[in-house]
Amino acid sequence: MSEVLSQSQIDALLSAARSGEKIETEEDTSKDKKYRKYDFRSPRKFTKDRLKMLDSIFENYSRNLNSRINGLMHTSCEINVESAEEQRYYEFSNALIEGDVLALAYIKYGEVLEDTPALLHISKPLLLSMIDRMMGGEGEVDDELDPEYTFTDLELKILEGLSEYFVENLGESWQNYIQLEFQYGRVEPNPTMIQPLGLDEIVVIMDLTAKFPNCDGHISVCLPGMVLTNVFSEISRLNTAHKSQDEAAGKEIFESLKTTEIDLIAEICRTKLQLSDIYHLNVGDVIDLKRPKSSAVHINIGGRRWFDGVMGIHNKNMAVKIGRTYYGPEGRNVEQDGR
Template identity: 35%
Template sequence: MAEVLTQSQIDALLSEMDSPSTKSEDTDEKIAKPEYKKYDFYSPKKFTKDRLKVINGIYDNYTRMAASRVNSVLRANCEMEVVSVEEQRYFEFSNALSDNDIIVLQPLYLPDKSKAPPIVSHMSSGLMLGMIDRLLGGSECDESPVVGYTYTEIEKRLYEKMMQYLLDITGEAWSQYLEISTGNLEFDANMGMFQEVTGESPVVIVLINVKMNEVMGRLTICIPGNLLANVFAVIDKRRESGSYEEGLPDGRKLILEKIRDTELTVKAELGKAMLSLSDICSMRPGDVIDLKKSKDATLTLYVEEQPWFECDLGAYKKHAAVKIDKNIKKEVEGNE
């Protein structure tokens, strides 16, 4: 005969059905689920992490120079920091802007004269208005303007002037990797009119946090993928040919012209001797030290502690002098 449940057992069974045990759920939570990063095979990444690190290094250098320029122009304490350097699609950059935002187009001219879309830059309106206020002699704005702020005609001119200060140093920031020149800046108040880059085109977006006294904002720089592809093609070509360091024409001549007036220490060594400490302590005026060298022997002329010339000792206008005989440096280089 089947076992008959008591009333208390029936009540316990019904209460358990009303509030099911969470034991199984806790067990599922404890099991760590592997996390996978989704990869879009329809639009694969075009630039490796190493190449993004190069861009990061370039704009780290850029932020130092730009912050120094803002400090000198606005007499304000400015700090800049690269937040991220990521490869994205152009529409992710353009969709984040409103219709009233102003973008700045800056063309780069590469040594191989290849054509590519310009760099696109944008500064948040709150930060720009703070800079404009400071440029006119006031204090920074305390309140952030509403999204989609419309600049007046005067503010547009000052916007252009300020961005000219900040973007003029782009070529200098890139110079450690590639000698490039920059074209004239173009200011476009209508984002939809810029058609040189399509929405699905790959771009590298550099986000730079800017803090000027109490005002904070962001400078966004969008570098088209076609432009970066041309840049890295030039760099790779120079590395393969071994002429990477010869990117600057007449570089040796230019460097020598810049350091021509630098003062260097030049000394002639008559000879060397080794004495004991007791001999040195007993030395008196008139003592003679034997250098174990013929009086007609050649001397060595040192430039900044480096041996450069062999020379002969003599006199010139009643002053001790040396006459250069041989270039030691060239002989050593030739033997190598």
């Protein structure tokens, strides 16, 4: 509803209009709330939980790769996960330039081998630094390196071994969720000339940073959205199967326990007698327990108190009626002595 002006405000507006003065309005000091715009043309395919799962998986990958690279390069290296972002493939491919190198890897789980490859991209300075170290150098990179620098045949041969090494370690990071295998395909020295995925296809880009003492760069893993959807579906199926197996095993164990015989000991009381008194006991003697006959009878299982009851008769047989159950371990651990 619009604000209603008072008579004095109306008079002030009319007076300002007659005199030609500029009408000043009070600025709204309230801060506009900022909302994230949602692109309905490119709806998000993966939830935050899925991206957090990927982030956790690649945290394991970065730690594993970090220790192995340190041993391979004989130097200190720090690899960390920078981000996990869902986007269209053309956003990833547009950032590549001629001379970059892509490694193609195919994902296999169970008997299924996906046709759409995952892509591994390592920034050029980082690659040149690792190649230099593997050839006995210090890993120094020229600051004035041409962005369109193309790798020689020898460097590409070394890159193939490095890329295969990076790809093979990817599968180990998924072991907590699924047995996944990344099979190395090939190295593509000019990614602008190939199109392994559709330009509008959804992908998830895992961006990692690698820091050497004298060089740093990025490692990007492009995971096809359709392949990830299939992998997540398989993980959900396996979790459901494991849960069903656990429930079935639990029922089987419980059924076997039903027929297990255990000893229940109904204990009226405990007292202490001297050995000489026990020696002179005869039939008909009475031992004073110093407790009324209506006192609770303790029912023990495995030396621990589980129930309290009351002595009575059932079908002309002596019986104990359960009156209290000890559910917590603190009740079952009550000292038995002195009762």
